[in-house]
Amino acid sequence: MENTSPLAVALISGGLDSMVxxxxxxxxxxxxxxxxxxxxxxxxxxxxxxxxxxxxxxxERHVVLPLDLRAFGGSALTAEIDVPKQGVxxxxxxxxxxxxxxxxxxxxxxxxxxxxxxxxxxxxxALDYSGYPDCxxxxxxxxxxMAALATKAGVEGDRFRVHAPLQHMSKADIVREGTRLGxxxxxxxxxxxxxxxxxxxxxxxxxxxxxxxxxxxxxxDPTRYAA
Amino acid sequence: MENTSPLAVALISGGLDSMVxxxxxxxxxxxxxxxxxxxxxxxxxxxxxxxxxxxxxxxERHVVLPLDLRAFGGSALTAEIDVPKQGVxxxxxxxxxxxxxxxxxxxxxxxxxxxxxxxxxxxxxALDYSGYPDCxxxxxxxxxxMAALATKAGVEGDRFRVHAPLQHMSKADIVREGTRLGxxxxxxxxxxxxxxxxxxxxxxxxxxxxxxxxxxxxxxDPTRYAA
Numbered sequence: 001m002e003n004t005s006p007l008a009v010a011l012i013s014g015g016l017d018s019m020v021x022x023x024x025x026x027x028x029x030x031x032x033x034x035x036x037x038x039x040x041x042x043x044x045x046x047x048x049x050x051x052x053x054x055x056x057x058x059x060e061r062h063v064v065l066p067l068d069l070r071a072f073g074g075s076a077l078t079a080e081i082d083v084p085k086q087g088v089x090x091x092x093x094x095x096x097x098x099x100x101x102x103x104x105x106x107x108x109x110x111x112x113x114x115x116x117x118x119x120x121x122x123x124x125x126a127l128d129y130s131g132y133p134d135c136x137x138x139x140x141x142x143x144x145x146m147a148a149l150a151t152k153a154g155v156e157g158d159r160f161r162v163h164a165p166l167q168h169m170s171k172a173d174i175v176r177e178g179t180r181l182g183x184x185x186x187x188x189x190x191x192x193x194x195x196x197x198x199x200x201x202x203x204x205x206x207x208x209x210x211x212x213x214x215x216x217x218x219x220x221d222p223t224r225y226a227a
Numbered sequence: 228m229e230n231t232s233p234l235a236v237a238l239i240s241g242g243l244d245s246m247v248x249x250x251x252x253x254x255x256x257x258x259x260x261x262x263x264x265x266x267x268x269x270x271x272x273x274x275x276x277x278x279x280x281x282x283x284x285x286x287e288r289h290v291v292l293p294l295d296l297r298a299f300g301g302s303a304l305t306a307e308i309d310v311p312k313q314g315v316x317x318x319x320x321x322x323x324x325x326x327x328x329x330x331x332x333x334x335x336x337x338x339x340x341x342x343x344x345x346x347x348x349x350x351x352x353a354l355d356y357s358g359y360p361d362c363x364x365x366x367x368x369x370x371x372x373m374a375a376l377a378t379k380a381g382v383e384g385d386r387f388r389v390h391a392p393l394q395h396m397s398k399a400d401i402v403r404e405g406t407r408l409g410x411x412x413x414x415x416x417x418x419x420x421x422x423x424x425x426x427x428x429x430x431x432x433x434x435x436x437x438x439x440x441x442x443x444x445x446x447x448d449p450t451r452y453a454a
Contacts, residue, residue, distance in 0.1 A: 063298045071290045072338040098340035099333055102377045106326055106333040111299040113325035139376040146369040150329045155360045 008119035008163070009033045009108045010059070014049030016188040016210060017123030017166055020178040022057055024165045025121045027181055033115060034059035035108055039069040039097075045198060049189035056187065065107065069097065101134035105143055109160060113151050118160055125166040125174065140164050171213025179219055186222030195226030202227040235346035235390070236260045236335045237286070241276030243415040243437060244350030244393055246284075247405040251392045252348045253284055254408055260342060261286035264331055266296040266324075272425060276416035283414065292334065296324065328361035332370055336387060340378050345387055352393040352401065367391050398440025406446055413449030422453030429454040 008030040010022035026032055034054035038047055047064060054062035101124065108120045124135035133139065140162050147162075148154040166174055178185045190210040191200040200207050202225030214221035235257040237249035253259055261281035265274055274291060281289035328351065335347045351362035360366065367389050374389075375381040393401055405412045417437040418427040427434050429452030441448035 065295065065298055067294055068292065069337065071292055072341045097337075098379070099337035099374075099377055102373070103330070103333040103337055106330040110296065110324070110326035110330055114299045133379055133382045134377045136376065139373070142369075142373040142376045146329070146366070146373045147326075149363065149366040149369045150326055150361045152325070152360055 003031060005029050005031045006119060007031050007033060007060075007115060007117035008121050009035055009112045009115070009117050010121040011104055011108055011123070012036050012050045012054055012059075012062070013123070014046035014053065014189045015123070015206075016171075016178065016185060016190055016213075017125060017174060019053045019123075019183065019185070019188045020174050020181070021121050021123035021163070021165050022053070023181045023183055024177065025119070025163060026057055030119065032057055032059040033111060033117060034062040035104075035111060036062070036064045037104055037107065038064050038066045045194055046189045049187060052187050056184070063111070067103075067107075069103075072098065099134070101132075101139070102143070105162065109147050109151065112160065113153050118153065118158055119163060120160065121163045121165070123166055124164050125169050125171075137164070137167055140167070170216070171209050172216035175213045175217040175219050179217075184222075190223075197226070199224040199226050201225070230258060232256050232258045233346060234258050234260060234287075234342060234344035235348050236262055236339045236342070236344050237348040238331055238335055238350070239263050239277045239280055239286075239289070240350070241273035241280065241416045242350070242433075243405070243412060243417055243440075244352060244401060246280045246350075246410065246412070246415045247401050247408070248348050248350035248390070248392050249280070249284055250408045250410055251404065252346075252390060257346065259284055259286040260338060260344060261289040262331075262335055262338060263289070263291045264334065265291050265293045272421055273416045276414060279414050283411070290338070294330075294334075296330075299325065326361070328359075328366070329370070332389065336374050336378065339387065340380050345380065345385055346390060347387065348390045348392070350393055351391050352396050352398075364391070364394055367394070397443070398436050399443035402440045402444040402446050406444075411449075417450075424453070426451040426453050428452070
């Protein structure tokens with residue numbers, strides 16, 4: 001019997017947020033096409049986590065797309081700039097990759113249109129968004145409006161939807177939601193600057209937000225941190 | 228003496244339109260960063276043309292970014308589908324690459340933000356747009372609105388502008404404009420399906436529009452067509 005559930009293209013970074021976002025779409029009845037971008041991030045271990053997560057969530061296909069954003073420079077995640085360890089600040093951090101979510105959603109849109117999917121999934125969230133402009137609800141809405149005009153499917157009357165199911169969740173909410181969905185959250189990877197032994201550094205923004213999320217959720221943190 | 232002219236990121240496909248669009252930005256006083264996407268298009272000869280054009284226009288840098296859109300399928304330009312030769316129709320053709328201009332402009336936006344540029348250039352045009360939805364003015368406007376929300380520079384009050392100087396030109400207008408700018412238009416490549424000997428096939432939509440443009444402009448066509 002053919003499975004007639006709708007298809008959704010889910011960006012899977014290997015991190016906690018995209019894992020929970022994709023899992024919640026699956027729980028809502030979608031079949032998943034998993035997309036990971038190999039942008040020569042410093043933290044290649046993320047991609048190994050992405051592969052495990054795509055398999056665990058039963059994605060029908062997982063594409064790991066090489067895209068070398070180092071040609072453009074401009075971020076501590078892709079260029080030769082130190083990842084900051086002094087704590088989460090109020091400004092847009094230097095780990096911001098210019099237009100990253102725009103690029104990643106555009107690639108999702110291309111795959112979605114080619115595969116007949118009308119739904120995209122991204123794990124952005126507003127509360128713990130760590131200062132990235134392209135994680136805000138107004139960005140997601142503007143992307144949907146643009147997608148309607150950009151595509152053959154849009155011209156023919158279909159609407160692409162960008163699902164951001166974690167949009168209004170704190171990291172603690174996300175930890176709770178992942179736990180409720182029965183996920184092994186230890187499978188995900190958050191650290192921007194892995195410590196020797198392949199463990200989370202415990203000091204970068206992403207590690208700090210992760211640890212705080214488990215703590216505030218009152219759920220044991222399966223992560224091994226170096227500090 | 229430092230050159231303080233503004234920088235613009237110009238998408239250079241190797242075709243006629245993007246060559247004239249970039250040249251008109253240069254004529255308007257912009258310094259150019261040239262971006263070409265190697266998306267495993269069938270017509271790799273386009274990229275050789277892009278390199279010649281970037282050099283001729285004096286681009287400060289030329290990045291040829293590999294991006295394998297074949298992973299997504301869905302177009303005669305990237306998948307194993309025959310390029311149609313029966314003439315230009317009214318519908319969106321199967322040479323349409325899902326979300327191509329969205330993806331290419333998003334990559335331009337990333338480079339622009341990293342390089343401190345606020346201007347993007349694309350050679351889309353509305354009259355001879357051959358049915359592609361992402362060549363329309365309303366798409367370009369929606370992309371600008373999205374870019375303002377997507378970027379650190381946008382949040383800080385800058386506006387990214389997408390220049391589409393050929394937007395309202397016919398192919399004949401573009402041939403005239405290129406000639407007025409003193410360009411060697413024979414340097415550009417339009418054909419989707421090169422014939423043996425590395426010449427334009429003369430039958431695909433893109434060849435037909437090119438030949439018609441020179442004819443209607445009353446300017447000798449330097450192109451060698453197989454048919």
